[in-house]
Amino acid sequence: MKAIVYVDGFNLYYGALKNTPYRWLNIRKLCQIMLPRDQISQIKYFTALVNPRPTDPNQLTRQQTYLRALQTIPSLEIIFGHFLTHEIMMPLAPPKSGYVKVIKTEEKGSDVNLALHLLSDGYKNAYDVAVVVSNDSDLLLPIQFVKKELGKKIGLLNPQKHPSKVLIANVDFVKNIRKGVLSKSLFPKRLSDSRGSFMKPATW
Structure with a gap:
C-alpha cells in the first residue's frame, strides 16, 4: 500500500x-526494513533546531549535520517547530526544602505540525496507510480521526520501551523499533550532497 x-x-x-x-540513522532504511510490504512515497520528519547548552556548545552543529544527512534522502521533507528556553523556579526533592532556579527547554510545534500534515494528507487521499513514528499520546485525536472519519489505515513504529496503551487501541498495527533494526539502518560515515562531502560527527 x-x-x-x-x-x-x-x-x-x-x-x-x-x-x-545509532544516532546516524537513515530513516528511510529503517522504514524499508520495518514496512517491507508498503510503498513509502514520502517521509515527513518533524523537529526543531536545538538551543545548545553551555555544557555542550556543539549540539546544534551535530544536529545540523544530521539534518543535512537526512536531506540526502529524496523523498524526505523536514518540517520545523521551535524551541523555547526560559528560567523557572522548581521545588527541591525531599528531604531538602526550598526552590532552585533551573533552565527549562521546551520543544514547541512538532506534534501540532505532525497532526496537521497527517490530517491534510489524509483528506487529499495522499496515502493508503499512514505510519507514525512516535509514542506521544497527544497524537491520539488526529490518529482516531484518520482511522474512523477518513477510513484510512494507520500504524505506529514505537521508539519507546513500552508503547502507549491508548495509541495501541486506536491503530491497525504497532511495531517496536529494536536495536537490531537500528544497527542495520545507519548512513555511511561519509556522505555527499550539492555542497560537497561531509562526515558523521566525530563525537557520535
Missing part, C-alpha cells in the same frame, strides 16, 4: 537513539 511516514524527531531521538551508536 502507498504509505507516508510521519516522524516525531524528538520522540524518536529520546526514545531510541540518545546515548546509543
